[in-house]
Structures are given as structure tokens and as C-alpha cells.
Amino acid sequence: MSFSGAKIIQPLCIRYPDTPVISDQAANRITTSSPFLGSTRTLRRIQSVSAAQRRSASAIVAVADVVKEKKLKSNKNHLLTKEEGLEVYEDMILGRVFEDMCAQMYYRGKMFGFVHLYNGQEAVSSGFIKLLKKEDSVVSTYRDHVHALSKGVPARAVMSELFGKTTGCCRGQGGSMHMFSAEHNVLGGFAFIGEGIPVATGAAFTSKYKREVLKEADCDHVTLAFFGDGTANNGQFFECLNMAALWKLPIVFVVENNLWAIGMSHLRATSDPEIWKKGPAFGMPGVHVDGMDVLKVREVAKKAIGRARRGEGPTLVECETYRFRGHSLADPDELRDPAEKARYAARDPITALKKYLIESKLASEAELKAIEKKIDEVVEDAVEFANESPVPSRSQLLENVFADPKGFGIGPDGRYRCEDPKFTQGTAQV
Amino acid sequence: MASIFQGVGAATSLSSSTSIDTKKFHFCSRRSRSERKASFVVVRSGGAKVENRIGGRAEQLVTNAVAAKADTPTAATVSKPGHELLLFEALREGLEEEMERDARVCVMGEDVGHYGGSYKVTRGLAEKYGDLRVLDTPIAENSFTGMGIGAAMMGLRPIIEGMNMGFLLLAFNQISNNCGMLHYTSGGQFKIPVVIRGPGGVGRQLGAEHSQRLESYFQSIPGIQMVACSTPYNAKGLMKAAIRSDNPVILFEHVLLYNLKERIPDEEYVLNLEEAEMVRPGEHVTILTYSRMRYHVMQAAKTLVNKGYDPEVIDIRSLKPFDLYTIGNSIKKTHRVLIVEECMRTGGIGASLTAAITENFHDYLDAPIVCLSSQDVPTPYAGTLEEWTVVQPPQIVAAVEQLCR
Numbered sequence: 001m002s003f004s005g006a007k008i009i010q011p012l013c014i015r016y017p018d019t020p021v022i023s024d025q026a027a028n029r030i031t032t033s034s035p036f037l038g039s040t041r042t043l044r045r046i047q048s049v050s051a052a053q054r055r056s057a058s059a060i061v062a063v064a065d066v067v068k069e070k071k072l073k074s075n076k077n078h079l080l081t082k083e084e085g086l087e088v089y090e091d092m093i094l095g096r097v098f099e100d101m102c103a104q105m106y107y108r109g110k111m112f113g114f115v116h117l118y119n120g121q122e123a124v125s126s127g128f129i130k131l132l133k134k135e136d137s138v139v140s141t142y143r144d145h146v147h148a149l150s151k152g153v154p155a156r157a158v159m160s161e162l163f164g165k166t167t168g169c170c171r172g173q174g175g176s177m178h179m180f181s182a183e184h185n186v187l188g189g190f191a192f193i194g195e196g197i198p199v200a201t202g203a204a205f206t207s208k209y210k211r212e213v214l215k216e217a218d219c220d221h222v223t224l225a226f227f228g229d230g231t232a233n234n235g236q237f238f239e240c241l242n243m244a245a246l247w248k249l250p251i252v253f254v255v256e257n258n259l260w261a262i263g264m265s266h267l268r269a270t271s272d273p274e275i276w277k278k279g280p281a282f283g284m285p286g287v288h289v290d291g292m293d294v295l296k297v298r299e300v301a302k303k304a305i306g307r308a309r310r311g312e313g314p315t316l317v318e319c320e321t322y323r324f325r326g327h328s329l330a331d332p333d334e335l336r337d338p339a340e341k342a343r344y345a346a347r348d349p350i351t352a353l354k355k356y357l358i359e360s361k362l363a364s365e366a367e368l369k370a371i372e373k374k375i376d377e378v379v380e381d382a383v384e385f386a387n388e389s390p391v392p393s394r395s396q397l398l399e400n401v402f403a404d405p406k407g408f409g410i411g412p413d414g415r416y417r418c419e420d421p422k423f424t425q426g427t428a429q430v
Numbered sequence: 431m432a433s434i435f436q437g438v439g440a441a442t443s444l445s446s447s448t449s450i451d452t453k454k455f456h457f458c459s460r461r462s463r464s465e466r467k468a469s470f471v472v473v474r475s476g477g478a479k480v481e482n483r484i485g486g487r488a489e490q491l492v493t494n495a496v497a498a499k500a501d502t503p504t505a506a507t508v509s510k511p512g513h514e515l516l517l518f519e520a521l522r523e524g525l526e527e528e529m530e531r532d533a534r535v536c537v538m539g540e541d542v543g544h545y546g547g548s549y550k551v552t553r554g555l556a557e558k559y560g561d562l563r564v565l566d567t568p569i570a571e572n573s574f575t576g577m578g579i580g581a582a583m584m585g586l587r588p589i590i591e592g593m594n595m596g597f598l599l600l601a602f603n604q605i606s607n608n609c610g611m612l613h614y615t616s617g618g619q620f621k622i623p624v625v626i627r628g629p630g631g632v633g634r635q636l637g638a639e640h641s642q643r644l645e646s647y648f649q650s651i652p653g654i655q656m657v658a659c660s661t662p663y664n665a666k667g668l669m670k671a672a673i674r675s676d677n678p679v680i681l682f683e684h685v686l687l688y689n690l691k692e693r694i695p696d697e698e699y700v701l702n703l704e705e706a707e708m709v710r711p712g713e714h715v716t717i718l719t720y721s722r723m724r725y726h727v728m729q730a731a732k733t734l735v736n737k738g739y740d741p742e743v744i745d746i747r748s749l750k751p752f753d754l755y756t757i758g759n760s761i762k763k764t765h766r767v768l769i770v771e772e773c774m775r776t777g778g779i780g781a782s783l784t785a786a787i788t789e790n791f792h793d794y795l796d797a798p799i800v801c802l803s804s805q806d807v808p809t810p811y812a813g814t815l816e817e818w819t820v821v822q823p824p825q826i827v828a829a830v831e832q833l834c835r
Contacts, residue, residue, distance in 0.1 A: 137584070171617035180616035187583055187620070188612070195607060198573040202580020209586060213562055214533055239573035246568070400614045403621035403676035407655045409704050409751025412758040412790050416704070417751075 079295045082362045088130055088294055089357065089368060092122040092350050093375045095146035098155060099325075101379050102145065102162060106329050110387075111162040114191075115176045118146040120292075120324035123349035124256050125150045127297030128224055131305055137185040137223040139200035142177035143256075143323075144189045147226055152184040159382040165389035172392050173400065193227060194234035197253070200225035201240045204251035204314075211311075222308045223251045230261030232275045238282075241316065245283040248313035252304045253279075255318045256291065262327040263335045279316030291319030292347040295356065322347075398424040512695045518688040520662035521551045524669035525589065527698065529559060532587065535673055538565040538578055539591030539628075548593050549629055549688050575601035575626070579608045583620040587673060595630030595682065596642040609678045610653035625672040627681035631722055631772055632809050632820050634686065641685075641809035641816075646778040648680055649750050656749040657703055658682040658721040662692040664747060667701030675703055682749070684722045706753035712742030715830055716760040718783060719770040720746050723821060727770050730826035739830055741768075749779050752786055761787065765796040766833050770821055775803040800829050 080088070099117040106115055118125065121143075129138060129150035140147040148158055153169055161168025162176055170180050170189075178189040187203055190196040203223040210219040231237055232255055244251050255275050259266045267273050279286025285307075289300045297319060304315035322344035326333030357363040402408065405418035417423050515523070529535045537552055543566035546553030556564040567574040571592065578588040592598040598605065605626065613621055632641040648656060655677050659665035665683070672679035709724065710731060719727045724745050731741050742760050746752065761767055767787060769780040780801040787799055802821045810816050 139580075169617065170615060170619070173617050174615040178615040180612075180619050182616070182619035187580065188616070190607075192603065192607060195576070195603060198576020198604060199580035199583065199608060201573070202577035202582070203584045205577055206581045206584035206586050209536065209562060209581070213536075213560065236573050236576065239568070239570035240577075242568055243570065243573065243577065400616075400618040401653050402655075403613050403618075403623070406704060407675075407677045407751065409748065410753050410755045412754045414755040 078360055078362060079299065080362075084130075085353075085357050085362045086367065086371065088126050088298070089350075089353055089363070090371045090375065091126040091130055091150050092294065092353065093372055094149055094155065094378065095122040095125060096350060097372075097375050097379050098145060098149060098158070098382075101159075101383060103325070103329060105159075105162070105383065111164070111176070113175060114142065114328050114330065115162070116143040116328045117325045118143055118323070120344065120348070121256055121258060121321045122146060123294035123297050123353075124226070124254065124291050124319045124321055127294045128226075128252075128254060128301040128305075131298065131301050132222065132224070135185060135221045136305075137187050137200070137203045137221065138226070139187045139196040139203065139223065140179070140189060140226045141193055141196060141228065141231070142189075142191050143228075144177070144179045144186075144226075148179040148181065148184075148186050148189075151181070151186050153179065153181045153186060155378050155382040156385045157181075159379075159386040160389050163386040163389070164391065165386055166392045166396065167385070167389040171396065171400070173396075187223075193231040194236035197225050197227060197231070197236050197240045200251060201244055201249060204244065204249035204308075205247070207250050208247065220309045220311075221250065222305050223249075224254055224305075225251060226254045226256060228261060229255060229257040229259060229266040229275065230264065230269065231255075232257075232278065233270055238278075241278065241282040241284065241314075244314040248311065250308035250311065251314045252301075252308055253314060253316045255316070256321050257318055258321050258323045260323070260327070260336060262331065265335075274318075276316060276318040284314045284316055286316045286318070288318045288320065291321030292344065292349050292352065294349050294353050324348075394425045395422075396424065397426045512693045514691060514693045515662060516688065517659075517662045517665050517683075517690045517692075518549050518551050520666040520692075520694060521659075521669050521683070522553065522555070524666035525552070525673070526555060526558075528670055528673040529555070529563070534585060535587045535589070536563045536565065536581075537589045537591065538567055538574055539589075540567055540569055540593045540597075542566060542591050547591065549683075549685075551688075552591070571597050571600040572602075572604055576604040576608060578624050579604060579612070579622055582622045582624045582678075583612065587623045587625075589625040589627060589673065592626065592628035594640055594642075594685075595628045595644050596639055598626065598628060598644070599642075599647070601626075602647075605648065605654070605678075605680075606651050610651040614653060621676050622678045623676045624678045625669075625681055626678070627669075627672075627683060629683045629685045629688070631682075631684040631686065632804070632816065635811055635813055635816060636685070636809075637811050638808035643773045643778075643804060645682060645749050646773050646781075649779065649782060654678045654680055654750070655703060656680045656682065657747055658684075658749055659747070660684070660687060660721050660724045660745055662690060663694045664701055664707060664745075666694060667699055668703065668747070670700045671703045674700065679703065682721060686722055687725075704748050704751060704753055706756040707745040707747050708756065709743040709745050710741065712740040712764070714740045714764055714834055715742065715766040715768055716757070716764045717741050717743045717768045717770060717826070717830070718746050718757060719743065720749065720779070721772060723770045723772050726821060726823050727826055730823040730830070733823065733827050734830055737827075737831070739834060741830060746783070752783060754786065754790055757783075757787065758791055761791045762794050765794055767795065767799045768826070768829055768833055769799065769801040769803075770826055771801070771803050772820055773803055774806050775801075776806050778803050797833055800833055802826065802829055 095118060099119050102115060102117060105111050125146045129147065138147055138151050145158055149155060157169040158179065161170055161172060161174060161179065164172045166172050170178060174180060174189060177191045180186055180188055187199055188196055200223045207219055207221040210216045241253065257266065257275060261269065276286035276288040287300055290296050300317055304317055307315055324345060354368055357368065358365060406416055408417040411417045537555065541548055542552040543556035543561055543564045552564060575590050578590040581588050609622055609624060630642060630644055645656065648654065657668050657672065657679060659668045659681065668681060672681050717727050727743055731743060734741050742764055744756060744760055769783055771778060771780045773779045780803050784799045784801050802825060804820045807819055809819055
């Protein structure tokens with residue numbers, strides 16, 4: 001059963017008090033020096049602060065330097081090239097438009113069950129995944145549509161999967177919460193939180209194994225494990241932090257801290273809400289970054305992924321982000337304070353990147369509009385494709401239960417059950 | 431009228447009791463399906479007396495059965511080439527051969543490396559293959575099982591050892607959700623060729639949590655196969671087959687069987703994961719069993735043969751899926767079924783097997799299926815209570831007598 005349970009019955013008249021999400025005390029605490037690049041960072045204060053104040057209290061010193069340069073309005077030192085900028089922008093627009101289309105399709109009865117949308121968190125997915133190679137792996141949770149799209153899974157395949165058609169990336173058998181792609185190394189898609197982190201650790205272990213045991217000297221594949229703030233209280237998280245640091249596995253643990261686990265505020269669930277701190281406790285750097293700013297995420301990601309690729313071990317990155325929609329399409333989202341939502345909506349990562357690209361003259365309004373138009377067409381095409389695709393036939397029912405179908409055993413007549421051509425329909429007795 | 435049936439030949443097979451001279455027994459047990467109350471005639475001519483070894487602790491019985499095999503030089507064993515080893519060594523041999531053959535095969539678990547495995551199954555392998563290939567993990571079953579699954583998805587073939595099968599309860603999330611399901615939910619894109627193995631079953635006063643019978647807990651998980659080994663021969667063969675299989679396989683070993691000695695062939699052999707093993711052909715009743723209970727059954731078989739019965743004993747080996755062909759053929763011959771298992775009564779392997787047999791072979795049965803399982807109780811520590819928890823040979827004898835009335 002997924003953690004996103006049945007319809008949440010909300011008590012009336014409860015509003016989350018308008019207090020800062022992270023207390024003043026925490027924010028003013030003396031900054032600890034994280035071993036990450038030997039730099040110090042200040043934990044951001046998440047309250048209504050002015051933009052200027054916000055910029056000065058931003059993440060890592062290394063990035064802050066670059067950010068200061070950005071403020072100088074110089075054209076010479078951009079955080080990324082035009083191509084990279086447009087690539088990232090396109091990816092974020094794809095994520096946003098796709099998820100909005102999912103909501104539409106859900107309410108029109110084209111997809112069912114639990115659908116968890118990623119609106120607002122695009123900076124994390126695009127910031128990290130666009131730096132990966134095709135052979136690198138990504139492991140996600142049930143909020144996995146955009147991770148799959150960023151990694152390169154075609155929008156058609158994802159939409160078909162959501163519609164439950166055979167042309168879906170998992171033949172319609174996985175659904176929203178189980179996006180897999182062997183071609184693009186997307187290892188799921190997991191409904192239970194925390195369940196994917198050991199799988200990601202295993203993928204990183206394989207990378208190390210290939211290099212050291214199988215002697216594939218150039219194997220430097222990195223694995224990214226995405227999960228949320230709720231998962232950071234789960235045993236599997238801690239067990240894997242330990243093993244990854246112990247064996248210096250090439251993995252980056254990316255916490256998408258959107259402050260809410262369905263209706264449970266991160267502060268109500270966690271003794272020490274600063275998740276990045278749990279990294280050094282296990283012997284790896286812990287980094288906190290503004291997850292609404294794709295450029296900042298990208299800088300941190302570059303360093304973490306580079307670290308892993310060089311064999312220096314894992315990193316724990318906590319991205320402070322926010323989901324604009326409810327936990328899932330079934331969540332009425334009544335617990336979150338509208339003022340909090342408004343604050344984060346003002347920090348929409350797509351708007352921020354657009355502003356940056358235009359102000360730094362990396363792209364023109366027209367070019368960005370063209371990208372948006374192109375993505376609209378891609379998503380429309382995906383819907384059309386999914387609509388026209390066939391539903392799975394009965395013969396598909398038992399086809400993929402076993403990699404080796406001999407596992408269904410020997411029937412009373414002495415033949416293997418899988419030799420019966422009608423067996424996969426599930427009519428034979430097992 | 432007496433005629434000699436196949437039962438005679440069975441006496442000289444390796445794994446049956448060898449201290450009985452069954453050549454002296456003649457049976458007449460031909461019965462048609464319609465004969466519900468036919469009795470059989472036993473003609474004994476000059477039957478030799480056989481020591482009744484029933485009594486004493488269960489472990490002594492097991493040891494006796496082994497000693498009988500090794501001590502009694504029947505024509506079959508002496509002329510056979512091969513080498514003698516203990517069951518845990520057979521497992522290691524199979525494991526080592528597969529690791530030699532395929533560099534992607536690796537082992538992970540607690541104390542499998544430097545310690546050599548809590549039951550010595552992996553002894554010496556870490557020195558030979560290195561600490562990464564024989565990985566000593568921290569005590570985090572759920573996570574290292576998940577790690578093995580992730581590694582399998584990316585091309586490795588891990589063998590995940592639970593120091594005791596009971597510890598794998600902590601890994602149930604990963605075994606059920608990821609091991610069993612990922613091939614399906616990914617639409618066939620990823621395969622999970624893991625082997626999950628470890629010792630289980632009721633031992634010698636190990637206490638409730640170390641004496642668990644977990645076959646039934648895992649059996650409903652779609653997408654996994656389960657096998658149970660019981661002799662050095664089938665331990666090695668099943669280990670190799672499980673490693674070579676692209677499906678996730680759970681290999682159940684038994685704490686008390688690791689020191690069984692047997693002579694196994696020098697040549698390489700791989701057994702079939704889905705097949706059952708005919709231990710002792712017979713005519714009167716089909717006894718289905720697996721793992722340690724096989725030895726209790728064979729002990730009871732000695733007594734039964736004395737009393738003139740001719741049981742057919744099948745070690746089902748494959749707990750999921752059942753080999754309904756071997757089982758079915760046997761039922762069509764004997765028309766009576768007794769299941770002897772160490773699993774609990776409720777929802778155990780025997781319960782599933784009873785259902786499967788009833789569904790498929792109901793017409794061939796002359797009597798209701800009898801299932802002897804261990805009690806639905808956490809294994810007690812006290813020796814006497816522990817003995818009464820599992821099925822003992824006298825109960826098996828009584829059940830057969832009841833069944834064949």
C-alpha cells in the first residue's frame with residue numbers, strides 16, 4: 001500500500017500558524033563547517049524576507065561567490081551557457097506542463113489511482129538530472145514522472161503508462177508510482193518511501209564492483225537517489241547512508257524537502273529538522289541548498305556528482321523546495337497555510353530561471369516562448385498517442401511475473417506450464 | 431498371491447534406509463480406483479528382524495540415519511566414484527564453482543567474509559575473491575537485501591545470506607515489494623537474479639526467534655521461487671541452479687542438516703529447480719516432505735516397512751511452484767497422501783499442497799489427505815516441548831497406519 005492513503009479527512013478550521021518554517025533559533029545558530037569543500041554555509045531563514053536579504057543569506061559560499069557575481073550584472077561570468085540554459089529551461093517547462101496535463105487527464109477519467117505531481121520542484125530534477133550521462137542511474141519515489149522525463153524517458157511513454165496502455169514505459173503494469181526505464185537507467189518509481197534508497201545503493205555498488213572486480217576501469221557511473229523529508233526519518237535512509245559512506249559508493253542522496261509528508265509537517269515529525277546534518281554524522285558531506293533556484297541546485301549537483309564520479313564517496317544534499325499542489329490528486333490540501341503557499345509561489349523556479357536568462361541576455365523572450373510552444377505540442381502529442389494506444393490484452397497478464405517463466409512450474413501433465421500458449425492469460429491453475 | 435514390486439529395488443537407493451533387507455517382503459497392493467476399502471495382503475517369508483531405532487531425541491535419529499548411510503557399504507555407494515563431504519561444504523562447493531564461472535556472482539551478508547559464514551558456508555571465499563565480492567555487511571537486513579536487488583537490476587548476480595532465515599523477516603519489505611515485483615512493474619525491463627538463502631527451521635533449543643519456519647511466510651509472494659535442500663547432493667545442485675536462474679530464488683537450508691555427509695559426483699551437475707526428488711518408490715502411500723522432515727520420514731519408513739507397508743517418499747524440494755507431475759504420478763499410483771512438514775499448520779506449505787492436490791487429483795484419492803505439520807506455537811526452549819513441536823517419526827507411522835486402514 002502506498003503511503004498516500006485514502007482521502008484525508010481534514011478537521012475544520014485548522015490553519016497552520018504563520019510561523020517561520022525553520023525557527024529563528026535554528027537559523028541564527030552558529031554555522032557548523034561542513035567538510036564539503038571546506039566551506040561554511042548558513043542555513044536559510046524561511047520566512048517573509050526581502051529578496052535582498054534572501055540573496056545574502058543564500059547557500060554555499062562557493063555558490064554565493066558566483067551569485068554575487070551574478071548580481072554585478074556582468075555578462076562575462078554566467079553560471080551556464082546559453083545551450084545549457086535553454087536545455088534546463090525546456091526540461092523544467094516539460095515537467096510543469098506535463099504534470100498540469102496529468103491533472104487535467106486525471107479529472108477527465110483517463111488515469112486513476114494515486115497520482116503525485118511535481119509542480120514547484122522542477123529545479124531539483126532539472127538541476128541534478130541534466131548533469132548526468134545516459135549510463136548514470138536515477139532512483140525516485142512515487143513522485144517520479146518528472147524524474148523520468150528529465151532522465152530522457154519520452155513523454156509519450158510516460159503518458160501511456162499513466163493511461164495504463166501497453167505502449168507505456170512499463171507496458172501499463174507499473175502506473176504512476178512505478179516508472180522504470182532500462183534504456184535510460186531509471187530504476188523506479190517506488191510506492192513505499194525509503195524502499196528505493198537501498199536499490200539506489202545497490203546500483204552504486206554495482207558501479208564500484210564493475211570498476212574494481214570486473215576491471216572495467218572507466219566505469220564511473222553515478223546513482224542519484226531522490227526522496228522526501230518524510231523518508232529522512234526512515235530506517236532504510238540511515239542504513240544506506242552508513243553503507244554508502246562505509247564503502248565510498250558513487251551515489252548522491254538528494255532530499256527534496258518540501259516540508260510536508262502528506263499532512264505531516266516536517267517540523268512535527270523530526271527531532272532535528274536540518275536533514276543535511278545527518279550526512280556528517282555518517283561520514284559524508286551534508287549540504288543544504290535552495291531547491292527553488294535551479295542554478296544553485298546545479299552548482300551543488302555538479303560538485304556532488306563530480307565527487308561521486310571521482311570515487312570520493314557519497315554526498316547528502318538537502319534541497320529546500322515546495323510542491324504547489326497537494327500530496328496527490330486525491331489530497332484536498334487543506335492543512336497548508338495559504339500564506340506559505342503564496343511565499344513559495346513567488347519563488348517559482350521556472351519564473352526565476354526565465355528572469356535570469358532574459359536579464360543576463362542568454363536568451364530572448366521569443367526563444368523561450370518558442371520552447372514553451374514546442375513543449376505544449378510534445379505533451380499534446382503524448383496525450384494523443386496515449387489515447388490511441390491499445391489497452392493490454394488478457395495474454396499480457398502473467399507474462400512478466402518471472403524473468404524465466406519456468407518458475408511457474410511443472411503441470412500435472414509433465415510439461416512446464418509456460419509451454420502452454422494460453423498460460424499467460426491466467427486461466428490455468430498455478 | 432504374492433508378487434515382487436518396485437519396492438524391492440528401492441531398498442538399495444542411496445537415500446533410503448539401508449538396514450532393512452526388503453527383498454524378503456512381498457506385497458500385493460494392486461487396487462483399482464473404484465476399490466475404496468480394499469485391504470492389501472502382506473506375505474512375509476522369513477522376514478529379518480530389524481532394530482527399532484525410534485526413540486530418543488530427534489537429532490539422534492537424524493544422526494543415525496546419516497550414520498547408517500555412511501557406514502553400510504551397499505553395492506551402490508562403494509562402486510560410485512566421487513567425493514564425500516558435508517552439506518555445508520557441498521553448498522560452498524556449488525557457490526564457489528558458480529563464482530569461478532561467472533565474475534558477476536557475488537555474496538553479501540553478515541559475517542560471510544572474514545568470519546566465513548556463521549555456518550561456514552562461505553569459508554575461504556573472501557580470501558580467494560576479495561572483500562567486495564564476498565561482502566561483509568553491517569546489520570541492516572532490509573537495506574542490504576535491497577542493495578542486492580539494486581545490484582541485480584544493474585547486472586550482478588548476488589547471493590544474499592540471512593544469517594538465520596528469521597532475520598530475513600526484517601527484509602520482508604524488500605523481498606516482497608522489490609524482489610518479487612520489480613520484474614513485473616517494470617514491464618519486464620529489469621530482472622532480479624538474486625538468491626536469498628540461509629538456515630532456518632527448528633534446531634536444538636535455539637529459542638523461538640532462531641527456530642522459525644518461514645516457508646509459508648514467503649510463499650504467496652508472486653514472482654519468487656522457493657526451494658529447500660535436504661542432502662549434500664541436492665544442496666549443491668540447487669545452489670547452482672538457483673544462481674543460474676534469472677528469477678529470484680529463496681533457498682531454504684536447515685540448521686540441523688549442515689553436517690550431513692554424503693558422497694557426491696565429481697562431475698559438475700545442476701539440478702532442476704522445479705522438480706521434486708523421488709526418495710523411495712513405493713506402492714501404498716505417497717509421503718510428501720521436504721528438508722529435515724525427510725529424515726524423520728525415512729526413519730518412520732524403516733518401521734513402516736517392518737510392519738509391511740510400502741511408502742513412496744518424495745522430497746518435494748520445490749516449495750514454490752510444486753512439481754505436480756511427480757506428485758501427481760505418485761498419487762495416481764498409491765491413491766493416498768500424507769504430507770509431513772516442519773511448517774506450521776496454519777497456512778503452511780502443507781496447506782497449499784493439500785489444496786493443490788485436491789484441485790488436481792481429487793478423483794485419484796481413496797482417502798482424505800493427511801497433513802502432519804508442526805504445532806502453531808513459537809518454538810519453545812525446553813527440550814521436551816521443542817520435541818513435541820515438530821513431527822516425530824512415531825506420529826508419521828501412526829498416520830500411515832491410519833491412512834492405509
